[in-house]
Amino acid sequence: MTTVYASAGGNRYHRGSTCSALEMGQNIHDYDCDCWGYCTHGRGHYVLETTPSQARTNGKSPCRVCLPDAVLGPSEDDFGHEPVTNGFGGHRCSRCTTTITHYDEAYQPSRWTAFVAWPCATAVVLGLAPRAAA
Incomplete structure (x- = not known):
């Protein structure tokens, strides 16, 4: 069984937890705010291991960066x-x-x-x- 990675808040699942698109999505949530250093919005969702079928069931599609050939x-x-x-x-x-x-x-x-x-x-x-x- 193939293991993929996804966060609860994202729309995609990824081949590995170090995918640049996944990291960028996490960074946008963590650092692109208007809190000016007094962040009150909390941290991003944790990245969890899942399967492609479970990720699709949760409404996620494959990442076009790390899974370009996924159907x-x-x-x-x-x-x-x-x-x-x-x-x-x-x-x-x-x-x-x-x-x-x-x-x-x-x-x-x-x-x-x-x-x-x-x-x-x-x-x-x-x-x-x-x-x-x-």
Whole structure:
């Protein structure tokens, strides 16, 4: 059984208790206050050992820093992000667009709106498409 680490107040679980994202979350709670040295908000939540399934049951998702390959599972809603054939043999996102700016010889801008190729970043985050290898 795999052991992971999470705090009661966080939204993620981590591979180890020394994950930089976990430590940063603890530091933000401990040091980013407006108490000016007279802290009354108390210490952050303790980091506890748990299992991935128990952490998911508690509403936590895998840390993207120390567990980048963990499967989040597809989102319940795709928010309109789905692959559509782009007419050139590829696919584009049905929702995402980007603005392309081109400058002519007189440095006059021309702007076009273009669809984003599939998978868009949102589809990857929602778990609708696999994450590309780094």
